[in-house]
Structures are given as structure tokens and as C-alpha cells.
Amino acid sequence: MMFFKKTKRQARFAGGGLVLFQSVEEAIAAEKTLRAHGYEVKLVAPPPKLRKGCDLAVEINIVEKAGVERLLRQQDAHFLEILPLKGVGELLDIVKVVNFDNACMVKAGNMKLTFDINTGVILNISGGGCPDIPFLHLAMVDKKITEVARPKENGHTLCALMLDRAFVEAAEIFNKEEI
């Protein structure tokens, strides 16, 4: 049994997501890395139904999945999976497509990306609510879909991951139209 001294704020923290690891050492190292980069996290024992690898996990704010995942990969920190504590374990991967005259809107979860089917220019991004979405909106709108970075490269949140899903589908549709 391992004990960790927690501050009151850490003890209260409930982020709704877990990073799972193969070993206890990896979990402790990842917790330090995330904390050093300003993420609010805490070491926890994963519930039995989610347990994979070792019996220590890092609880994160699941909304920050995109940023956490990118940071851990950049730092070569090994982890098995990032999961929500409740509900379905996988991100929604279904997309819906709506066609307008000369434009196509791709919806993924709460995010919608609309592009010009002739030029590939991103006309609008709508939906979502996390703080990286207005930032990504400014960075992407009125630019060609083939010339902007994927949202998950610059976004931090689950809304950015949903926008990334819509972006990938939109790019695929545009590339097919071009052929």
C-alpha cells in the first residue's frame, strides 16, 4: 500500500479522467511532469473496472486530454491510456455531413467545421465551448484546409479533439473532391 501526502486542494480535486500506466514509477514521473507544467492532477488508485497495468494512476481533468496527451508524448512519458472515469470510454467518432451549395459542413460531437468544396478554404467553425476554440477559430478560418495545422496539434481540450475529428473528415472529403 502506498501513501501520498496531499494538499486540501488536491484532495478535493475531481477531474473525471485517468491516465493509466504500466508501472508505478511511470505514474509518479508523469504526475511530476504534468504538475510542473501547470496541470492540476493527483495520484489515485484506479477503480477495478478501469485498471490496466499497475495499481496507480494519475487523475486529470479529462477535458484537458489533448494537452495532457501531447505533453506526455513530448516528454517521452510512457502511459497506457487516458480514460474518463464515467460513461463511454471512447471519444465519439461518428461524424455527420451536411452539404450546402459549394460548401460542406462536417459535424463531430459538439463541433462543426464548414469548408468551400471548390477551394478548400475553411469558411466557419461553430459549436464547442472550451477556451481553445475561439483561438483555433482565429487560426484556421479563411485558410485552406490543406495549409493549416490539425487542431489537436495546437488545442488542449476535448472540444479541440472533436474539431480535429471534423477536420480530418473534411480534409478527406476535400481531397476526394479534388481528384
Next chain:
Amino acid sequence: MLLICGTIPQAGASLVMGEVSFDGSRLAVGNTEIPCTQGTAALASAACVVAKHCGSAAPHAVFAGDTGSGKGSRLLYDYLSNNLPQLSPDILLMHYILPVMGLMKQVCAAADKCGKKPVMMADASSMYAAKAAGLAGQFDIFTPDLSEMEFLADPDAIHPAYISRHLFRADIACADDLIAAAFRQKSMAKTVVIKGATDHVIQEGKVKFTLSEPDLPALEAIGGTGDTISGMIGAFVDAGLTHLDAAMKALKANRKAGQLVQAKPATKVREIIAAIPRALNHN
């Protein structure tokens, strides 16, 4: 006082606060100019337009720079938790912010300490945080779109990215089922305004109003057209309208503005906002 709180896409996690002004193209909080983009800036711009139309006081705002790291969001949560009782706004309208359940609980606790509890409104990720933290019942008005309504209807989802597939397959024809499910599990605010192909206003789980004309499918594609509705509702409530009347007027004005600019998928929200004064005079 209508107090609008949210993040703006500026690097550097500092707070900007003060009276909001909007001259039809330039948005400012105090002396700080804010780019009028999709998100909280669009919401605040639309709120200013309605306040001017109604002859009521300009809204106030607390904005935090945040491009996704969450630092600005945390500053904003902390500011509200520490200062809401002194500010005691009539309406607290919370918008873009990193959803952090524990911090949203602190904001709600601070709102309870106001001399008179503000009308509590949440849109975008403030609504996600309120639902995920089990605080929906403490809010007076939510303004989801259909995908966010699916999130409210999912008992376990902590964010719309994790809703069940069968719910995402739903369309507006299933709105009644989503409303019933969300109401059953207490994920609804007292008034819920669903923005979509058919707009719905729900009170205590019952549909009080629907609107589907003029039919403008392109509005869904235009980033910020839901934000404008939320801002207008907040300002109409501040002007003294009932929550139902405020929602109905905002929904009508938004569609009318879209019709006036002949909204297309490439239309920008600033064009919609510029048409709201004319749209309000049509209502």
C-alpha cells in the same frame, strides 16, 4: 447589472474587467479593445446591442485571456469565487471557460452568498461544467444546441465528446426524448433554450415555445450564432423581460438578422451582429 464572464483568445492569462461598449464594430471592456470573434466576444457584442435597444444599462464583463491552457480560466474562477458577493450582479452569465467541476462549485457557492442570488445563466463550457458537477439545478437558464442537449441527456457524459453514440445519432425529431431524459436526471436548468433547426424553449421539462421560421440552415455553420442568442437573452432579462419572453425575442431576432444578411456558410458572426439592431426593430 448583467455580468458576462468568459475567456477570450488572447495569450497571457490576465483579467480584463469593466463596462462593455460596442459601437457596431468595435467591442471594448473598459478601455481594452477586444476582437469581436466567435465566442464570448460575440455574446457580449449582442448583449450590448440589446441593452441599447431596450435603453438599459450596458453590461459589465470579466474576461480572461486563455488560449486553452486553462490558466486564464482558473484566474476567472478564482476572481468570481472571491468577489461575487461584493459584485452581486442581477444576472451572472457564464460562457467560455475550461470546465473544472470543483471550481464551478465554488462559483455557485459564492453566488449563494450574494445579497440576492443572481439569475444564473450558463452557455458553452460553463454549462458543461455545471452539468458534469451536478449543479444544473442551481442555474436558471441554459442555452445548448442539439449536440449539447444530447450531452445533457446522457447521464454519464462529462463532456459532449463522450456522449453515447445512440444519442449523437439523434436529430431534432428526437428533441422531446432528449428533453425528457435530461429533465428526468436533473441535468436541466429551469429554462433551457435549445438552438437548432427548430429552436425550443423548455421550462420545467415542458416545451413552451418552438420556432423554425425563417428556415436558415446556414446559421448552424456560422460560428457565434449561438453565442449571440445567449447574449441577447441575458440583456433582455436584464431589461426586465421574463425568461420565456427574453428567449423568444432573442430567437426571433437572431433568425431575422440571419435573414437580413442572407446568411450563407461563409457569413461571419460580425455581419449577423451588425444586423441585430434592424432585426430587433422588426420584432
